[in-house]
Every structure is written in C-alpha cells, then in structure tokens.
Amino acid sequence: MKEYNSKTNNSNELSEHTNSDDKKEAGRLKIFFGYAAGAGKTYAMLDDAGEQFKSGIDVVIGFIDPHTRPETLKLLNKLPILPPKTLFNNDIKVKEFDLDAALKRKPHLIIVDQLDHSNAEGVRNKKRYQDIEELLNAGIDVYTTVDVQHIESLNDIIREITKISVKETIPDYIFENADKVKFVDVEPDELMKRFEEGKLLRKDETGLEYSFFSKNNLRLLREIAMRKATDRISSFNQRKNKTLQKSINTRFLVCISPSPSSAKCIRWAARTSEAFHAPWTVLYVETPESMKFSEDQIKTIRSHMDLAERLGAKVVTLGGNDVAAVVSEYTKYSGITNIVIGKSRQKSIKSLFVKSFEDKLISLLKNIEIHIIPDSDNAKPYKNKHAINLNKNLFLSFNDFAKTFVILISATLFSFGIRAAGVGEQNVIMFYILSVLIISRITSGYLYGILASFLSVFIFTFLFVEPYYTFTAFQPDYPITFIIMLFAALTTSALIIRIKTKASLAAERERRTEVLYEINKKLLVTRGLDNIIEAANEYVTKLFDRTSILYLEDPVNGKEGIIKKSREDKDASYMMSKKEKAVVHWVFVNKKRAGNGTDTLMEASGFYTPIISQGNVLGVLGISCDKGNFFNHNNRSLSTMIASLVAMALERQYLSYEQRRILIEAEKEKMRSNLLRAISHDLRTPLTGILGASSAILENEGMDIETHDKLIGGIKEDAQWLIRMVENLLSVTRISEGSMSVVKTPEAAEEIVAEAVSRIRTRFEGCRINVKVPDELLLIPMDGTLIEQVIINLLENAVKHTAPNTVIDLNVKKVGDTAVFEVSDNGLGIQKQDLTHIFEGFAVSKGKSSDSSRGMGIGLSICKSIIIAHNGKIQAENKKEGGAVFRFILPLKGVKYE
C-alpha cells in the first residue's frame, strides 16, 4: 500500500534514464503525493534522489523548504544544492527557487519541493508548477511533492469537508500528465502522533490551521488522495486501451455567470468530464445586463474563465439577449450532451412570473441532460445590482438637461396655443405625456424621464388647472395623470436603455467581426513577409489602440521585431527593451503566451501571443499593455484569433517561397541540361580535330614541315576555341550558384571594357577596335568577370562576322539611370530570321546543323543569361547603313530596368 507505482519501478529507473538520454525531448516528472504535511513526502523524495545520485546520475537539489524536519534534512548532506535566489519584497528577505540557474546548470534530475508554491513577486513565473514546466521543457527530469488539497479540481470538495480553503492550487493536468506519481502514505494515527511529538512544525508557514489535522479530516483526506491516485492509474489504463474514441460520446457544457458559485460548477465539470473522459466547454453569455456589471463582477468572470482554461476546458463567449436561447443554439450546433448550471435557492417575486432558466432550457432542449449544482454558499452579489445600475444610469449631462427643458417649454407653448384655440384640456395632458415619451427616448438614463414627468405635472397643475398659477389641484384625477406620466417615462427609459446597451454591445461585436474579416481579407491578398507583418501590425493597433510588435524570429538570434506605434503612445521604445525581448524569447521557447496579464513574466509591459502553426512557433505578436490597462479576456481571445490568422498567412507565404524556390530550381535544372546537351555536341567537333591532328603528327614521322605546322596550328585553334567555350561555361555556373542572380559590386565601366578589349586584342592580333567611354567615371553594380565575358563574346562575334581590318566600335554611355554598352560593326548584319532568337542559342534549333553555329551560338545565349541576371536588357539590331549593333543596358542603382 505504501507505493502505488510498484517498487520494481525503482530498479528499472536507471535503464529508463539511459533510454531517455537518446531522445532528450522533454524531462520526466515524478510527483511524491501525500494527503497531509508530515506524511514523509520530502523524505521519500530525497531518499529516492539519494539512490539516483549513488547510481551516478547528475542530481541537484533545486529547492527544499527550509522548515523541513531535521531527519529529512540529514538526507540532503550528500547531494549538491543549487543556492536559492534571494529577493527583497517590501524589505522582507524571501528565498526562492532559482529557475535560471537551474536551466543553466542543466542537471539530469532536479529536486524541487512543494509543487503548489506561489512564487514571490519579482520571479518570472507566478507559480512553481510553471517553473517546473519550464524545467521539463528544457529536458530536465524533476522530482517534486504535493498534497492532495492543492489539486485544483478537488479544491472545493476539500473545502467542504475541512471547512478550510486552500488558496494555492495546481492545475489537474500537471498531476495527470506526470510520468510517475508515488503515493506516500502513513496512518492518520501515526501522523497525529508525529504532530503531538512536535516532529512537525505547526505549519504556520503554509497558512494551514491546526484544525485541519483533526483525525476525521485526515481520514477523509487520505481517502480522497488514494482515490485520486487510483483514478489516475485507471484513467491511464483506459487511455491506453481506447484511444480517442471517448470524445464522441459525451460533451459537457458549463454555463457561468459572475456568481462565485460558478467556480464550483467548473470544478464539478472538470472532475466529471475527467471521469467520463469527455471534452468540456465553458460558456459565458454576454447579455445587455452584462454591460452594467461592476468591476468585481467582471473580475470574477475573468477568474472563472482562467480557472476553466487551467482545468482544460474550452472557453467560449457568446452574446445574446436571452441566455437560454443562446445556450440551446450553441448546444445544438456543437453536439453538447450534458449541461451544467448553478442555481441559487433564493426566490424572488420575479421568478413567479418568469420561467426559470433551467425550465427554459429543458423546454428548448428535450434530449439534453441538465445538471444543477446548488449554490449553497451565498447569493450576495445579486442584491446590490440595482444600486449599481441606478448609479450608472443616473449620470448627468448638460446636453440632456437642455433637451429636457427645450421639449418641456415647447410643449408648454403648444399647450398655450391649444388653450387659446379653445380645444379641450385633455389634449394638453396628451401633449405632456408625449413630451415625456420623447424626452425618455432622446436622453440617456432614467433621470430625465422622471424629472420630465414631475415637471410636466407641476407645470400642468400650475398653468392649466384652475385655479391658475397655483399648485392646488381640485380635481382628484390629476394624481392618476401624474402616475401615468411617470410610468410612461420609466417604461420608455427602460426600453431605450435596453436597446441602447444592446446596440452598443452589438456594435462592439460587429466591429470585432468586421476587423477579423478585414484582417483575413487583407492577409489573403497580401504577399511577402514584410507586408504581412505590416498589415497585421496595422490592424492590431487599429483594433486595440495599442502599440503592437511582431517577431518572426527569436530576438536571441539578433533579429529585431517590427513595431507599430499606436497613436496614443508617444514613445514606444519600451516595447523593444531587453526585458521585453526576454519575454518574447520565453514565448518562442515555451510556445505559450506570457507577459502582462498572464501568469508568466507578468511585470512585462506587453502581452505576447505565440503565432503557432502545426506546433511550430512562426512568430510572436506583442501588444502593449502599458499604463496599467491590462488585456481582458475578450481582447486576449481576439488576439489569439488574430495570431492564428497571421499564422495562416505566414505559413502560406513560407509555402509560396518554397514553391518559388522549387520553380527556380527546376528552371535552372532545365537550363543546365539544355546547355549540357548542346555542349557535349559542340565539344565533339574540336576534340575530334585535335585528336586527329595529333595522332597524324605522332604516327607520320616523315611529314613535311608545312603540313606539320598546319596540323599544329589546327590543334592550337581548336584548343583556343575550347578554352573560350569553357570560360563561357564557367560564367554560367557563376550565375547558377545563386538563384539566377549574381553578387554585384560597383565596378568602373572603363576598367571592365579595357580588360575585355585587351583580351580580344591578344586573341585576334591586328583587329581594329574603337573604344569610347564617358568622361565621367561610370560605376555600375555588376559582377565584373561576367560583364567582361559578355563584352568579349560580343566583340568576338563582331570580329568573326566582319572582314579583317574593319573597324569595330565599342561605346559606353550613361542614359538616365542606366549604362548602355554598344558593340557595332560594319559587317553583313544579322539575317532577319535569326534576329528574333539570336540570343536563344542552344535552346532553339535553327534548322541548320549545329556545326555552323559553332563559335557564337552558346556565347550569345550566355550573354543574355548574364545580362538578365543583372536585371538588364540585351538587344540586337541591324544598322540602316549596314552592319549589326548589339546593345546591353545595365541599371545603375540596382533598379530593375523594364
């Protein structure tokens, strides 16, 4: 009974540890679980850790409660201890677990006592279990201890049993997902004895009172703890057998309200759905009344939602007038089978006339099971509701006063007119009733309507009832008139207020939907990462009126986020501080939101949501929450929605990048294979020449000198041709190294030209080239070697196609933002049918044998590839006076030339 996870585990642990070394993904958590302090959890934990340490595992003590018993502390001696972090909170020295030191030290196994502990202010995480999650994420195994009363879903049960509430709780999933849970048991009698012997301090530190440890309580706690431990085992077994089938059968829906008792419903649902292995949803319906909620009530709702999220529920907020109708609609469309509602026992007069919520639900949903959780605690927040409402609706405004008086005065004037015309007095009353209605309609709040009713009665009595100009009314029916007026005013005002709040609620929701739709629409048409970021930032600032920042890469890698300042923020640099970046880094690593308003790193100025797609963090969206205006639940879920939209857009963008890369790759591949085919053909000719000539020389000794020289000359010529070919090919590989682009550096045009010309001169002695460059220095961004190759190819082409000794002109000039290079000759010009595809080279068959294209076919097409890679343009044309002009144009400022 002492251990639930059988003892054999211990001996297996070593081998398990070695196994886990291979795939160091997440660390493993072992919880030493007990039902009361003093059961010996810490002792068992340290004992176990000591065993691990002895078998050579790197064990470190992260944190142990300093109030631990001396026998237990004795076990500590052998183990290395991580010094705790000391903080000063209001001049009180607090010692806390040093998470960063632990992450830096990175032991194999770390011991951190008291899973339920709440960290002091100034520590990154609010709760210790968050620290432990980080440790596990970093691949460190953790041993920790916890008592049963700290488990969230059991919290209220234990409170009912022991009448003591425990504030520090851990979410159930930590317990459920732990790799091992060791139940440390001791007989309640034995425990009581330990107390009496004073082996235990009376636990003022944990805030528990002595009464907690009555024998009866202990027995109950022990039972709950054991049951929890067995539940875990059985649920583990079940989970192993049936995989995900569970979700189809049962679905729980919890309806919550600002009542504190909703927490009870949530906990009940958490426990039950765990038992049923069913998914569950928490639904909150915003009604027009919810606009009038006090700060406290809003806070309560928020804490309910947080609680539900912690316990693993999906939280949904819907809007509507009739809560029951909304709930039934949602239930129908999301396949809910069980609804959980809370109910208070107090009855009001209203409930005699109005159908109760549960009755409405039952009549709307006939096949749904409804669970009613009685609200035994209290029902206090409902009483003072009206006081608050009145306050809210009684505010004064000069405008409304003015309206009231203007309308009353005009009504009075009209009435005078009517009386002068001699029409019956009853119409005067009608006028006043009408004006009260109008006033209620056009002013906000009840005040003006009531005021108008009073005034109307007074004015009417004073001016139109005999005796005139006194407040004495003889006829007994005037009080009735007064009451009718008052009722008319009140009903109208109430109606108007209701409509108005509903309208503003609807408008708010409308705005949100619209913005989301707009973001989605915008992101759908946006291309390019920068544009996506810009669009997202713009909408976030517009929507929340807060500064927004978007990171696509962990700032630790040195990349800055892209920030957009809201209009209200004068200086948004605080969002880019080192502290904020640390939060962003945390979000990138832990894939969870953090910062202001969350439980992690809450002292940050921003609220950070990870942009997650398929488990990868594509980026982090930060929203400023400075000046204390924290983010409410609605905004948070909205920002999560935006984050998922951005995630989709980013993913699409990455996919399109990938696609483009593949396309370019394919194009390159095509070009290469074309080239290869053309070349292998072209190479054969000169190689055959060289081979033939050289073997002729080697095999015929008695060759006459003239033939011998001729053959050698042929070899040299063929070899030179081959070299030029190879140089051209080399250029192509230089382009292909990148993605159809080249590395550009500014080069002086004249230097490149000079080099090319001198090469041509050495190759063709006696050729006449006339070179002209502009007087000013022309610096052009380019790959010098490649452009030189282009000029060489063009000049060579010109030399080959003209008679010897004709002059070839090479002209460089600056035209606007471009540099123009021109090679012109006075030869035969280009044949018309070739003009269109003269640069297509090897890719196009010209209907001639490829031997005839030997020399320049590949050369010109390579020229074209090079110029295109430079974002330039190349043209060929015939001069009117005869001869051909080849012209290429390079942009001077890296702009693409169209």
Add this chain to the structure above:
Amino acid sequence: MNSDKRMVLIVEDESGISNFISAILTSNGYNILKTERGREAVSITASQCPDLILLDLGLPDIDGIEVLKSIRQWSDIPVIIVSARGHEREKVEALDLGADDYVTKPFGTSELLARIRTAIRHRQKDDFGSQPKAEIINVGGLTIDYVKRIVTVEKKEVHLTPVEYKIICLLSKYIGKVMTLDFITKEVWGPYTNEDNALRVNMANIRRKIEVNPAEPKYIITEVGVGYRMVDEI
C-alpha cells in the same frame, strides 16, 4: 639575363601542364625542379633555395595557400600563383599573403615568361637595392620624378592631386606587380577607411590625365576583381 642559370620550382599536380611549363622554361635558360605535392614543395624550397616558385593552388595533399603561408614564414623567395580563372578571391588572398604575382590558366608562354622575369628582377632590386630607390622612373612615355614630385607624360607635365600622386607612386614602387584594391586603399587612406569607391574614382582621374584613352590604358592596367598593376615594359 644572368649567365648563371636561375632555378625555378614548379609545384603542379597536372603532369601535362608541368611538362609544358618545364619545356618552355628549359628552352629559355632556366633550371627546373618539379614536385606534385605541397609538403614536398616546402622541403625542396628549404633545401634547394630556388630563385622562384610557380605554385598551383589546387594540390592533392595540402592547399597551395598553406604552402605559401609556410614558405612566407621564413623566406622571401618570389612566388607566382598559377590559378584558374574566376577565382578572384583566391588570388586576392594569395597576394595579400605575400605572393608576388599570379597567372591565370590558360596562359600563354610569353605571358608566363614575362611574369617570371619581372618577379626575379624585383627580388634582385630588393636584394641589392636597399640603397635609396631610383630618383626617376621611366615607363614608355611616363616619367615619375620622386625628388621633384613631378609626373610627365610624353614630356608634358601632368598635374596630380596629392592622393593621385600617392597612388601612382605606390604602383610604381611595385612596378610590374599586382596591388590588390585593399592593399592600395589601406596604404593611401589608412587602415580604417571605408571609402570603397574612392580608389576607383581616383584611378579614373589618373587615367584621364596620363592615358590617351582611359578605356585602353597603357600604363596602369586593371586586373578585374583583384587590383591594379603598373606595367614595367611597353
């Protein structure tokens, strides 16, 4: 050319190329040592003290650059790098590490011989000419008078700015040798300059002053991607 034969070490792993180089050099009155391996090249240099090394960068055992580095630790023997075209970075690196010159494959016989002559002549000058440098230097029609600080072309004086004069003096000091862009920039403007284009602009101005056609320079030629060289024979 001296009567006692110069010794050239050819470090080249392609037997075809090393055969043809040695044929040319032998017929032009040089003694030849050959090796295919970098480590051997270092030990031969140490034991035989050749007058010049022709070093191919792509060697089977160690990189040619490493050979250059280890030789430069203890010797100033002229080294000419033989490298393939399109590897400007490699050339610049070799020049910065103390190589005297480079030839690009494929190269002609006359080009190779000219480079070897220049390199050896330089070394001689350095060896015997630790006395003050010549006061006047003449290349074709270009004359630089270091004492009067006057540059003339075809007997006509050319007015150069101080920076231009500094550049032309630097090139003429190492006449026939390639100076890398980086080296010139650092010599003229100091080590912490970021004037990337200043050298090109000044060079363009110099050419407009001393050359007939700046697009066909006679005196200072560009080695694209590497640097500038002042020719020593026209």
